[in-house]
Amino acid sequence: MRKINHFGVPTTTPQPGEVYAEGLKVWLTNFNESPNKIEYLRFDEGSWMPELIQKVAHIAYEVDDLAAELEGAKVLVEPMPGGENLTIAFIEEEGIALELMQFDK
Structure with missing residues (x-):
């Protein structure tokens, strides 16, 4: 199950x-x-x-099983550390990037 965590918006302005x-x-x-x-x-x-x-806004979702979410998906960025107790990856769906976030339990 996916739960919205945040929205990522690219900008060129500090x-x-x-x-x-x-x-x-x-x-x-x-x-x-x-x-x-x-x-x-x-x-x-x-x-x-x-x-x-870099160019299009993304939606970030919390997921329970990152590996399962990546199966058959168009992976843009392979899983990597995203912070303490967090692994993230990016996939493409419907023409935009989705950030998938799995927190260690």
Whole structure:
């Protein structure tokens, strides 16, 4: 089952409170501090993240079984650490990126 966690919105404008994720070459805001659960993403030139993620807003879902969600999916970004006790991956559905988030229990 998928549960909406946040919305990711690419931007080219610096945002208040953004922090740099060096491995991704992206500036991020904390969606937990947004009343509407919006995460702004401002990518550096040369980021390895797929263009779809860099240019189009994404929906992030919490999932119970990341591996099962990835079966048969069009995977954009393979599973990777997304924070403490969190693994994330990105897939494409309906022409947009979806971020799948599995929290360790």
